[in-house]
Amino acid sequence: MIELISQSRCINCDICVEVCPTNVFDPVPGEAPVIARQSDCQTCFLCEAYCPVDAMFVAAEAHEHVEVNEEDLIAKGLLGAYRRNLGWNKGNSPEIRMNEMRELQRKVGAPF
Amino acid sequence: MNKLNEPGLEINADVLVIGGGPAASWAALAAAERGAKVVIADKGYLGASGAFAASTSGAKVIPPIKELRDPVKFERYALGGHLAQHSWWDRLLDVTFEKAPKIYEWGGYETPPYNTNGRPAYRGLQGCETMRIMRKQVKKAGVQILDHSPALELLVDDEGAVSGARGFQRQENRPWTVKAAAVVMASGGCAWLSKALGCNTNTGDGLLMAVEAGGELSSMEFSAHYVPAPKHSSVTKSAYYRFASFYDESGKVLDGLTKNGHRSTSAIAKELLKGKVYVTLNQNGADNPDMQKLLRLQQPNFMNAFDKIGVDPFTEKWEITLLLEGTVRGVGGIRIANKDCGTTVPGLFAAGDAATRELNCGGFTGGAGPNMTWAIGSGNIAGWAAADHARSLGQKATERNVRGVGRTGLVSSTETDATYDANAVVKGVQEEIFPLDKNIFRTEKGLLDSLAKLNQLWSEVQKNPVQGTAQELQRSREAVGLVAAARWAYFAGLERKETRGMHKRLDYPQLDPNQRHYLAVGGLDKLWTRPVPVPEAVVPQPAKEEVAVHA
Numbered sequence: 001m002i003e004l005i006s007q008s009r010c011i012n013c014d015i016c017v018e019v020c021p022t023n024v025f026d027p028v029p030g031e032a033p034v035i036a037r038q039s040d041c042q043t044c045f046l047c048e049a050y051c052p053v054d055a056m057f058v059a060a061e062a063h064e065h066v067e068v069n070e071e072d073l074i075a076k077g078l079l080g081a082y083r084r085n086l087g088w089n090k091g092n093s094p095e096i097r098m099n100e101m102r103e104l105q106r107k108v109g110a111p112f
Numbered sequence: 113m114n115k116l117n118e119p120g121l122e123i124n125a126d127v128l129v130i131g132g133g134p135a136a137s138w139a140a141l142a143a144a145e146r147g148a149k150v151v152i153a154d155k156g157y158l159g160a161s162g163a164f165a166a167s168t169s170g171a172k173v174i175p176p177i178k179e180l181r182d183p184v185k186f187e188r189y190a191l192g193g194h195l196a197q198h199s200w201w202d203r204l205l206d207v208t209f210e211k212a213p214k215i216y217e218w219g220g221y222e223t224p225p226y227n228t229n230g231r232p233a234y235r236g237l238q239g240c241e242t243m244r245i246m247r248k249q250v251k252k253a254g255v256q257i258l259d260h261s262p263a264l265e266l267l268v269d270d271e272g273a274v275s276g277a278r279g280f281q282r283q284e285n286r287p288w289t290v291k292a293a294a295v296v297m298a299s300g301g302c303a304w305l306s307k308a309l310g311c312n313t314n315t316g317d318g319l320l321m322a323v324e325a326g327g328e329l330s331s332m333e334f335s336a337h338y339v340p341a342p343k344h345s346s347v348t349k350s351a352y353y354r355f356a357s358f359y360d361e362s363g364k365v366l367d368g369l370t371k372n373g374h375r376s377t378s379a380i381a382k383e384l385l386k387g388k389v390y391v392t393l394n395q396n397g398a399d400n401p402d403m404q405k406l407l408r409l410q411q412p413n414f415m416n417a418f419d420k421i422g423v424d425p426f427t428e429k430w431e432i433t434l435l436l437e438g439t440v441r442g443v444g445g446i447r448i449a450n451k452d453c454g455t456t457v458p459g460l461f462a463a464g465d466a467a468t469r470e471l472n473c474g475g476f477t478g479g480a481g482p483n484m485t486w487a488i489g490s491g492n493i494a495g496w497a498a499a500d501h502a503r504s505l506g507q508k509a510t511e512r513n514v515r516g517v518g519r520t521g522l523v524s525s526t527e528t529d530a531t532y533d534a535n536a537v538v539k540g541v542q543e544e545i546f547p548l549d550k551n552i553f554r555t556e557k558g559l560l561d562s563l564a565k566l567n568q569l570w571s572e573v574q575k576n577p578v579q580g581t582a583q584e585l586q587r588s589r590e591a592v593g594l595v596a597a598a599r600w601a602y603f604a605g606l607e608r609k610e611t612r613g614m615h616k617r618l619d620y621p622q623l624d625p626n627q628r629h630y631l632a633v634g635g636l637d638k639l640w641t642r643p644v645p646v647p648e649a650v651v652p653q654p655a656k657e658e659v660a661v662h663a
């Protein structure tokens with residue numbers, strides 16, 4: 001479930017409020033949105049993928065709340081990791097990721 | 113009292129599309145392509161909402177060459193109990209072959225090259241990226257998008273023809289009404305809020321709305337689709353279990369959980385009913401570091417389940433569970449009554465998971481392409497037909513006298529002010545529909561017991577819905593959809609006294625050739641079923657050498 005909106009990173013763009021399919025967030029004028037309905041979170045990771053400044057962390061635990069620590073997540077390279085893996089971060093693109101994939105496919109064959 | 117009667121947004125259109133996944137987006141584009149004025153209303157955000165955006169699925173994009181298409185048609189024909197129709201496959205494959213590649217073009221991607229086997233090498237464009245491109249294209253086509261605007265009921269005219277819908281804009285806190293000449297229902301399947309990846313927007317609302325408008329459903333008995341997921345997670349991605357070793361709690365290898373390289377859901381379910389099951393992906397070449405890199409690149413969403421908790425899925429053991437995907441990768445949905453993806457109600461068309469997928473999948477679907485082929489194919493077919501229907505009605509369409517037909521969970525009764533607790537109702541439904549021993553391994557007694565409890569819940573929701581906030585309005589109505597869908601699924605399951613497709617009856621373990629028909633199901637307070645013949649004779653499997661074995 002969504003566990004973190006980094007107050008220091010968030011630029012209050014409200015993109016997460018707009019894209020969350022289950023309407024988990026409420027906007028707050030001039031501030032970071034709040035996680036208003038955490039139990040409605042379906043753990044789809046898409047707010048995290050859309051956040052332009054890697055301010056969000058959706059934990060893999062879908063059925064229970066877990067504590068997370070921002071510094072710890074940063075140290076482990078986990079903030080924004082899904083966005084990078086999709087090729088959605090700056091300087092990257094899905095095409096680049098797909099080309100890497102084709103390169104590897106040529107080497108080891110299509111997995112199925 | 114009805115919160116939908118407050119003043120709100122009102123729009124007239126030729127075609128209203130309900131949903132925001134691939135089926136809905138394709139339907140909107142197809143209707144716009146034929147000159148219709150189109151509005152699309154999504155419960156969530158068109159682009160991120162629905163099963164596909166979160167999970168990524170491939171379609172069958174196959175050139176019109178018999179040797180390439182036959183294997184697709186026969187791949188799961190027997191598995192689906194010979195209820196699929198080859199003539200439908202032909203149409204769906206034609207539409208998908210024409211339309212699916214456009215996503216690459218619209219997104220500015222290089223068109224994928226052909227493999228040596230003659231099939232385009234589509235791989236790797238993620239669901240969320242695909243839907244980002246679709247959203248841009250839908251906007252470009254002049255379609256008006258209403259995000260965060262769940263549809264809650266259909267409108268019908270004096271003759272009973274569907275003529276629009278009403279819903280609520282949960283971020284604007286106001287109702288919406290769209291009067292339209294035709295409606296395409298593409299609101300996805302029903303996964304009973306299991307948290308299967310991307311599926312919690314899909315609560316069977318479309319099924320309920322269609323039945324209230326006089327429509328009927330089909331193949332609801334084929335709705336017990338479960339998928340393994342790392343136990344802590346939502347990630348019901350299934351393809352990589354072909355690399356799995358399965359273990360019990362003591363570390364002993366569990367054999368027989370895969371069949372012909374595919375996981376066997378019922379074998380996994382049997383083990384899970386005995387105890388914990390663990391997996392490591394270390395078979396069939398998954399111990400090769402380059403293969404691991406490739407698998408990571410191919411399904412970044414699957415890797416979320418592991419990266420975020422610091423587990424290496426290729427060397428460590430992780431516990432699995434089975435999550436219910438219901439009709440999302442199951443079959444049941446609104447019955448399609450003609451070649452245009454029209455339903456039994458004039459003015460109402462259905463597409464994607466909201467519609468029955470029996471026409472190309474029979475009684476079994478699963479992953480790997482048939483569902484997306486149905487979503488793209490039926491979306492386009494329904495969109496075209498809805499636009500044509502609008503043109504044939506002309507000016508008359510907006511002059512009709514219309515009324516909302518939503519009832520349970522939407523309109524308060526005058527006889528009582530007692531309310532029901534939507535969350536408690538949802539929990540009650542889940543207690544009947546989630547357990548593996550109730551839903552996968554079916555018996556007459558088990559189905560009757562569950563139906564008795566579900567009928568009690570149906571009585572409970574006849575009390576008044578709580579509608580204080582937009583969220584409560586939505587959840588109250590969703591709870592009703594979930595009860596209704598579970599009742600249809602088990603009622604049809606009771607009626608089909610055999611084992612066929614994904615419907616498994618312990619008390620009737622054999623396939624009965626006399627039951628090679630579809631089961632239409634419907635009704636609200638009182639349920640009914642009716643056999644519907646399959647219009648195609650069983651197509652014999654071509655000789656082995658003609659059909660390449662399809663991985």
Ligand SMILES: Cc1cc2nc3c(=O)[nH]c(=O)nc-3n(C[C@H](O)[C@H](O)[C@H](O)COP(=O)(O)OP(=O)(O)OC[C@H]3O[C@@H](n4cnc5c(N)ncnc54)[C@H](O)[C@@H]3O)c2cc1C
Pocket residue numbers: 021130131132133134135136153154155156157158161162163164165167168169170171261262263264298299300301308309310311313314315317318347348349350437440441463464465466478479480481482483484485487
């Ligand atoms: C993990 C996973 C893996 C899959 N893999 C494959 C695969 O490999 N191959 C394959 O063919 N298929 C696969 N599928 C299935 C495939 O994703 C679906 O068949 C496909 O998404 C169906 O498209 P759709 O548009 O009908 O539904 P969805 O994509 O689910 O979209 C439904 C839409 O309806 C909206 N909605 C719901 N209720 C309402 C309402 N009341 N009002 C307005 N809007 C509403 C939702 O917000 C959502 O936008 C997979 C599914 C899952 C979950």
Ligand code: SF4
Pocket residue numbers: 005006009010011012013014015016017032033050051052053054055056
């Ligand atoms: S998307 Fe990211 S930056 Fe924008 S409001 Fe949400 S958390 Fe803040």
Ligand code: SF4
Pocket residue numbers: 001002019020021022023024040041042043044045046047048058
């Ligand atoms: S993970 Fe998905 S459901 Fe959860 S808050 Fe983010 S976008 Fe919403």
